[in-house]
Amino acid sequence: xxxxxxxxxxxxxxxxxxxxxxxxxxxxxxxxxxxxxxxxxxxxxxxxxxxxxxxxxxxxxxxxxxxxxxxxxxxxxxxxxxxxxxxxxxxxxxxxxxxxxxxxxxxxxxxxxxxxxxxxxxxxxxxxxxxxxxxxxxxxxxxxxxxxxxxxxxxxxxxxxxxxxxxxxxxxxxxxxxxxxxxxxxxxxxxxxxxxxxxxxxxxxxxxxxxxxxxxxxxxxxxxxxxxxxxxxxxxxxxxxxxxxxxxxxxxxxxxxxxxxxxxxxxxxxxxxxxxxxxxxxxxxxxxxxxxxxxxxxxxxxxxxxxxxxxxxxxxxxxxxxxxxxxxxxxxxxxxxxxxxxxxxxxxxxxxxxxxxxxxxxxxxxxxxxxxxxxxxxxxxxxxxxxxxxxxxxxxxxxxxxxxxxxxxxxxxxxxxxxxxxxxxxxxxxxxxxxxxxxxxxxxxxxxxxxxxxxxxxxxxxxxxxxxxxxxxxxxxxxxxxxxxxxxxxxxxxxxxxxxxxxxxxxxxxxxxxxxxxxxxxxxxxxxxxxxxxxxxxxxxxxxxxxxxxxxxxxxxxxxxxxxxxxxxxxxxxxxxxxxxxxxxxxxxxxxxxxxxxxxxxxxxxxxxxxxxxxxxxxxxxxxxxxxxxxxxxx
Numbered sequence: 001x002x003x004x005x006x007x008x009x010x011x012x013x014x015x016x017x018x019x020x021x022x023x024x025x026x027x028x029x030x031x032x033x034x035x036x037x038x039x040x041x042x043x044x045x046x047x048x049x050x051x052x053x054x055x056x057x058x059x060x061x062x063x064x065x066x067x068x069x070x071x072x073x074x075x076x077x078x079x080x081x082x083x084x085x086x087x088x089x090x091x092x093x094x095x096x097x098x099x100x101x102x103x104x105x106x107x108x109x110x111x112x113x114x115x116x117x118x119x120x121x122x123x124x125x126x127x128x129x130x131x132x133x134x135x136x137x138x139x140x141x142x143x144x145x146x147x148x149x150x151x152x153x154x155x156x157x158x159x160x161x162x163x164x165x166x167x168x169x170x171x172x173x174x175x176x177x178x179x180x181x182x183x184x185x186x187x188x189x190x191x192x193x194x195x196x197x198x199x200x201x202x203x204x205x206x207x208x209x210x211x212x213x214x215x216x217x218x219x220x221x222x223x224x225x226x227x228x229x230x231x232x233x234x235x236x237x238x239x240x241x242x243x244x245x246x247x248x249x250x251x252x253x254x255x256x257x258x259x260x261x262x263x264x265x266x267x268x269x270x271x272x273x274x275x276x277x278x279x280x281x282x283x284x285x286x287x288x289x290x291x292x293x294x295x296x297x298x299x300x301x302x303x304x305x306x307x308x309x310x311x312x313x314x315x316x317x318x319x320x321x322x323x324x325x326x327x328x329x330x331x332x333x334x335x336x337x338x339x340x341x342x343x344x345x346x347x348x349x350x351x352x353x354x355x356x357x358x359x360x361x362x363x364x365x366x367x368x369x370x371x372x373x374x375x376x377x378x379x380x381x382x383x384x385x386x387x388x389x390x391x392x393x394x395x396x397x398x399x400x401x402x403x404x405x406x407x408x409x410x411x412x413x414x415x416x417x418x419x420x421x422x423x424x425x426x427x428x429x430x431x432x433x434x435x436x437x438x439x440x441x442x443x444x445x446x447x448x449x450x451x452x453x454x455x456x457x458x459x460x461x462x463x464x465x466x467x468x469x470x471x472x473x474x475x476x477x478x479x480x481x482x483x484x485x486x487x488x489x490x491x492x493x494x495x496x497x498x499x500x501x502x503x504x505x506x507x508x509x510x511x512x513x514x515x516x517x518x519x520x521x522x523x524x525x526x527x528x529x530x531x532x533x534x535x536x537x538x539x540x541x542x543x544x545x546x547x548x549x550x551x552x553x554x555x556x557x558x559x560x561x562x563x564x565x566x567x568x569x570x571x572x573x574x575x576x577x578x579x580x581x582x583x584x585x586x587x588x589x590x591x592x593x594x595x596x597x598x599x600x601x602x603x604x605x606x607x608x609x610x611x612x613x614x615x616x617x618x619x620x621x622x623x624x625x626x627x628x629x630x631x632x633x634x635x
Contacts, residue, residue: 001013001014001015002014002015002016002018002019002050002051002052002053003053004024004027004028004053004054004055004056005054005055005056006025006028006029006030006055006056006057007030007055007056007057007058008028008029008030010028010029011028012024012027012028014027017051018049018050018051019049019050020046020047020048020049020050021036021037021039021044021045021046021047021048021050021056022034022037022046022047022186024037024039024050024056025037025046025056025058028056030056030057030058031058033058033060033061034046034058034059034060035059035060035061035066035069035070035185035186035190036058036059036065036066036069036183036184036185037056037057037058037059038056038057038058038059038065039052039054039055039056040052040054040055040056043059043065043069043182043183044183045134045136045182045183045184045186046186047135047136047186048136048183060222061190061222062222062223062226066222067096067220067221067222068096069096069183069184069185070185070190070191070220070221070222071096071097071100071101071219071220072094072095072096072101072180072184073134073184073185073190073191074101074124074191074194074218074220075094075095075096075101075102075103075218076094076134076171076173076176076178076180076184077124077127077128077173077188077191077194078094078101078103078120078124078196078216078218079091079094079103079105079176079178080124080127080173080174080175080176081120081121081123081124081127082103082105082107082112082120082216083175083176084123084127085119085120085123086105086107086108086109086112087108088108088109089105089106089107089108090105090106090108090152090153090154090155091103091104091105091106091153091155091156091178092104092105092106092155092204092205092213093155093159094178099219099230100197100217100218100219100220101217101218101219101220102215102216102217102218103215103216104202104204104213104214104215105213105214105215105216106155106204106211106213106214107214111214112199112214112216113199114198114199117196117197117199117216120196120216121194121195121196124191124194124196127173127174127188128188128189128190128191128192129189130174130188131187131188131189132173132174132187132188133173133186133187134171134172134173134184134185134186134187134188135171135172135173136169136170136171136182136183136184137169137170137171137172137177138167138168138169138170139167139168139169139170140166140167141160141163141165141166141167141168144160144167144168144170144179145157145160145161147170147177148160148179151177155204156178156179159179160179169181169182171184173187173188191220192224193220193221193222193223193224193226193227194218194219194220194221194227195218195219195220195227195231196216196217196218197217197218197219197234198216198217199214199215199216199217200214200215200217201213201214201215201366202214202215202366203366206364208364208365219231233472233473233474236472237472237474237525239528240472240524240525240526240528240529241370241525242370242371242372242520242521242522242524242525243370243371245524245525245528245529246268246370246371246524248529248585249267249529249537249586249587250265250266250267250268251264251265251267251268251271251524251537252264252265252268252371253265254370259365259368259375260363260365260368260373260374260375260376261374261375261376262370262371262374262376262517266537267537267538268520268537270537270538270566271520271523271531271535271536271537272516272520274534274535274633275513275516275519275520275535276356276516277633278409278632278633279356279380279512279513281632281633282401282404282405282632283352283354283382286352286397286401287352288352288353288354288382289351289352289353289354290353290354290355290356291335291338291353291354291355292355292356292357293328293331293334293335293337293338293355293357294328294334295327295328295358295360296318296320296325296326296327296328297325297326297328297333297334298323298324298325298326299317299323299324299325299326301326301333301337302315302326302333304333304490304491305332305333305336305487305490305491306426306459306460306486306490307329307330307333310424310426310459311329311330313362314329314361314362314363315327315329315360315361315362316360316362327360328357328359328360329359329360329361330359330379330381331355331357331359331379331381331383332381332383332487332507332509333487333491334355334357335353335355335381335383336383336487336491336493336507338353339351339353339383339385339493340491340493343494343496344385344494344495344496344505345495345496346387346495346496346497346498346503348495349385349386349387349390349495349505350384350385350386350387350390350394351384351385351386352382352384353382353383353384353385354380354381354382355379355381355382355383356378356379356380356381356516357378357379357381358376358377358378358379359376359377359378359379360375360376361375362375363375370521371517371518371520371521371524372518372521372522373518374515374517374518377515377516377517377518378515378516378517379511379514379515380511380512380513380514380515380516380519381509381510381511382509382510382511382512383507383508383509383510384398384507384508384510385493385495385505385506385507385508386505386506386508387495387497387503387505387506388506390506391438391442391483391506391508392438392441392442392445394508395438395439395442395443395464395481395483395508396442396445396446398481398508398510399442399443399446399448399464399481400446401512402414402466402479402512405512405513406466406468406478406479409632410523410526412468412469412470412526413468413469414466414467414468414469415449415450415451415466415467415469415475416443416448416449416450416451416464416465416466416467417450417451417452417453417464417465417466417467418436418439418440418443418450418451418452418453418462418463418464419453419454419455419456419457419458419462419463419464419465420432420436420452420453420454420455420456420457420462421436421455421457421462422455422456422457422458422459423455424459425457425459425460426459426460426486427460427461427485427486427489431485431486432461432462434485435461435462435483435484435485436462438483439462439463439464439481439483443464450464453465457482458482458484458509460482460484460486460487461482461483461484461485461486461509462482462483463480463481463482463483463509464480464481464482465477465479465480466478466479466480468522470522470525470526471526471527471528474525476518476522477514478511478512478513478514478518478519478522479510479511479512479513479514480509480510480511480514481508481509481510482508482509482510483506483507483508484506484507484508484509485504485506485507487507488504488505488506488507489504493505493507523535529587530587530609530610531587532630533589533590533626533629533630533631534629534630534631534632534633534634536566536587536588536589537566538566538567538568538586538588539565539566539567539588539589539590539626540560540565540566540567540568540588540589540590540591540592541567541568541569541570541583541586541588541590541591541592542556542557542560542567542568542569542570542592542594543569543570543576543579543580543583543591543592543593543594544569544571544594544595545576545593545594545595545596546595548596548599549594549595549596549598549599550569550571552594552598552599553569553571553594554569556592556594556604557569559619563623563626565626568588570582570583576593580593580607584609587609588609589608589609590606590607590608590609590626591606591607591608591609592604592605592606592607593605593607597616598616601616602618602619603616603617603618603619604616604617604618604619604622606622606625
């Protein structure tokens with residue numbers, strides 16, 4: 001007798017040795033619109049035979065798990081279409097990813113281009129219309145090796161040969177067969193709302209030593225409206241692409257002579273320096289001291305910190321006086337050396353040390369992406385050293401600072417995630433349990449909603465991550481708080497307690513913006529280049545109607561510069577309308593047009609970026625208008 005409890009509160013008992021998931025859901029009144037089932041926490045195909053009872057629920061296409069299944073199944077549909085159109089194609093991997101899927105393919109006669117996507121998509125729709133049944137097949141490991149070997153499928157053979165399992169699962173739809181754990185949709189008719197998006201190159205298994213495959217990207221949704229909304233968001237994202245706007249607004253550039261190393265132009269530096277001024281002001285208000293540590297440090301330091309064992313593939317190395325050194329990928333070991341320059345007292349704690357540290361990390365060329373993924377960046381780091389009884393209060397203080405910066409200053413909504421011990425962690429389980437409990441208590445005490453991300457902590461400690469949502473609904477992981485018992489142990493750090501004895505401090509690693517470069521890129525796309533007045537690279541553009549008005553314009557530029565404004569004049573021999581349009585395209589917050597009336601009466605004619613013509617006003621009125629603009633640097 002098998003007993004099942006549905007998530008709708010109903011119970012059914014079936015007098016059989018095994019039963020299909022679809023039958024159980026149907027008995028419980030849960031079968032409608034289900035594309036898979038979830039029994040005792042395990043995702044299963046509807047056609048899967050189960051021989052144990054338990055709690056069961058349907059998986060709907062619009063749910064997070066349902067979308068993953070739908071998208072992964074759509075990757076199989078795309079692979080089937082490619083196999084039909086390009087016989088002899090070999091297939092790598094085809095996972096679902098955020099908002100979509102991809103498949104890495106090795107096409108026998110050349111490669112697939114974006115011009116080929118409509119034909120592939122048409123074949124996918126034909127296959128979807130045929131409603132071909134998707135079947136799971138269990139096969140012994142050796143049998144599967146022979147099966148894919150006979151099909152001359154080297155990538156699947158390689159994957160299976162590395163599995164230490166007696167059997168594997170395959171999925172068949174029509175003539176197409178793929179290695180996969182599943183689950184999948186019941187048949188191909190589930191694929192109604194999909195779109196192929198782009199093509200890129202990808203090395204097999206991410207190694208530059210392997211063959212370059214063609215990666216075809218697509219997306220799929222449960223409803224046509226969801227797909228339409230997503231495609232609209234993608235079009236908006238293209239218009240907001242920070243690389244495109246960075247060129248158009250003259251903020252930064254990327255060059256083959258320095259791949260992954262961005263070059264910042266004067267206007268870009270104006271924004272970065274304003275962000276830094278704001279960062280420094282807020283840290284000073286909250287009791288932080290600023291430090292700076294060297295770019296290159298002895299390899300022994302990275303061995304001691306554990307980075308050598310856990311991170312060396314992402315590091316750069318050099319030699320000085322025939323001794324091995326490493327370019328720092330992180331600031332924490334240098335900060336620890338600063339802490340250890342003195343014998344610290346419990347009265348000094350918490351000690352908050354902040355650093356705008358330039359770090360270098362080796363990233364493969366294929367993953368570099370404008371300012372979002374670079375090899376050199378400025379980490380807005382801080383390391384806090386505190387007594388165990390101070391941890392909760394310090395974490396709450398950081399959470400409060402994050403809330404202020406993200407929500408109050410930049411207007412982002414955000415989600416919080418608590419990540420726990422990973423497989424490659426350092427330290428004892430007891431320490432990890434204490435650390436994770438401390439972070440949970442701080443989140444709950446600060447009334448911060450969060451979700452648990454099991455096993456995704458840093459190798460030295462659990463962490464809280466902040467995911468910002470931008471103006472078109474995309475999320476970006478920026479801030480992080482990491483609680484670390486390991487570094488104080490490895491570096492034998494102490495403070496003298498009230499009892500006169502030495503005690504081990506707790507170390508908090510903390511970043512707010514993540515990296516200045518990446519946060520800059522996020523801001524470009526969030527605001528579509530139309531930055532708030534306080535960080536705009538040019539805040540006021542002065543436009544004389546003719547040469548007779550240039551003297552007054554230059555006088556105004558000097559006055560506004562004395563007010564601390566970033567000002568430009570446009571004295572080009574161009575029509576007035578073109579110069580105004582150019583200022584609009586450059587997204588300058590305020591434009592001032594100067595003609596005979598303005599020069600004679602010593603006033604300014606003001607245009608605001610979004611509100612248009614604000615009329616004429618004297619300088620004092622204009623200054624009052626600007627003083628009302630939000631400016632967190634000013635306070």
